[in-house]
Amino acid sequence: MKTTISQVNRFVGEEVTIGAWLANKRSSGKIAFLQLRDGTGFIQGVVVKAEVEEEIFKKAKSLTQETSLYVTGVVTEDERSPFGYELQVKDVEVIHEAVDYPITPKEHGTEFLMDHRHLWLRSRKQHAVMKVRNEIIRATYEFFNKEGFVKVDPPILTGSAPEGTTELFATKYFDEDAYLSQSGQLYMEAAAMALGKVFSFGPTFRAEKSKTRRHLIEFWMIEPEMAFVTFNENLEVQEQYVSYIVQSVLENCKLELERLGRDTSKLEQIKAPFPRISYDDAIKLLHEKGFDDITWGDDFGAPHETAIAESYDKPVFITHYPTSLKPFYMQPDADRDDVVLCADLIAPEGYGEIIGGSERIHDAELLKQRIEEHDLATDAYKWYLELREYGSVPHSGFGLGLERTVAWISGVEHVRETIPFPRLLNRLYP
Known part of the structure; x- marks a missing residue:
């Protein structure tokens, strides 16, 4: 089922596919956390190494900021998330890899940000x-x-x-x-x-x-x-x-x-x-x-x-x-x-x-x-x-x-x- 982040509350426990961009990511050995956005909202996608094919986990860990992709996974409720839901990722399909995205998760000056509005x-x-x-x-x-x-x-x-x-x-x-x-x-x-x-x-x-x-x-x-x-x-x-x-x-x-x-x-x-x-x-x-x-x-x-x-x-x-x-x-x-x-x-x-x-x-x-x-x-x-x-x-x-x-x-x-x-x-x- 293809859906958007704002609509995932309708599909708790079900597998969905979302077209998204990678806003940020972090990993801790056997788990990769993907911060995803699709314009309607933000959601965290969790990729567990033991639960996906090795190639998919490697792909998830190598994703670069603002790469566009289709993410497939099961929607679960998560009280720790301000949004209330997250995605247990099963598959990742890269649409376009973004290279050297200029706005990184650090402080930038106002003029720089305005030049890149x-x-x-x-x-x-x-x-x-x-x-x-x-x-x-x-x-x-x-x-x-x-x-x-x-x-x-x-x-x-x-x-x-x-x-x-x-x-x-x-x-x-x-x-x-x-x-x-x-x-x-x-x-x-x-x-x-x-x-x-x-x-x-x-x-x-x-x-x-x-x-x-x-x-x-x-x-x-x-x-x-x-x-x-x-x-x-x-x-x-x-x-x-x-x-x-x-x-x-x-x-x-x-x-x-x-x-x-x-x-x-x-x-x-x-x-x-x-x-x-x-x-x-x-x-x-x-x-x-x-x-x-x-x-x-x-x-x-x-x-x-x-x-x-x-x-x-x-x-x-x-x-x-x-x-x-x-x-x-x-x-x-x-x-x-x-x-x-x-x-x-x-x-x-x-x-x-x-x-x-x-x-x-x-x-x-x-x-x-x-x-x-x-x-x-x-x-x-x-x-x-x-x-x-x-x-x-x-x-x-x-x-x-x-x-x-x-x-x-x-x-x-x-x-x-x-x-x-x-x-x-x-x-x-x-």
Whole structure:
């Protein structure tokens, strides 16, 4: 019976064949222990000299790291294994022998591992991170489908800057200027006016010359947008969504979180509702914590976000930022024109902002005024203004950065480990 490592629990006591790679091996005279992986998981294969033909035992002992093979054996339960099962090997068939595999079971420098990212992905830790990433994506679709959202795909090539920044990758679109998208939000607003509740999931690009552990040049965003939804209702959707994906990872990635050494007790606390603090009160809190140099109107950096998050054991919303700090499309507070109805969701444990969201301006005249104040080309936003001219309604949305969220939930330090092939300021290879 041919099967995969993830499915061996169905065949306890039976003989199966698994296509796998040799991750590592060790031997002690009359027994060879083969650490096998097949993409679905890892399992130990035990080859006992007295129980197989001599040629098979010799072959098992001579296998090199990352050699591909078919392994046939009997599945047994093993309480000592984190996986719970192992394979009593009866036969080994080499498919392709790997020679001088560059990533050996020793310490390698970051740049070396990044140069060999195409191979580094095979390691246990990277495998676990990618499985956590996949579970977050799966749970995302599940959550929004359950909540009645429609998946919409905004364009990657755009003719304008959604947030009015200059941190864009420009390209020629025949005889026009175009840019790689830094957000699908504006298009999602159009979709929400047609379909009510929508979400997108796709790549975004930002030409920000940053080298921090929280930044990538190419990253993936989940961007929901909702018609007839106000600011506070938007926050409720965000906390329900984040709670959902965290609990899904806890339930479905136990082995991966254990392999990553993640303290799951901290994740178990991540359930809605989340605490909220206004920008005004956040400034006061930072002053109490010794950040005397920050004043009202300044944006928060990583140390500030971390200091604020330390006061809570759940993600915390920082709300009502100054209008001057935020993009042109955010709805002003009805009681204060110097702040907008927005919130950043800051993850615990120093992982920083994972969500930015707001209620959007729904008045056409105010939006036109904001566009002019930001020196944006009115013609480029003509279609966006028309959304407010034909049946405008209050609406809200947010964007969650997938890689930062993966880093937080999996407990890895740098976002470069949370995407299969990271694009960084100094890296376009492999």
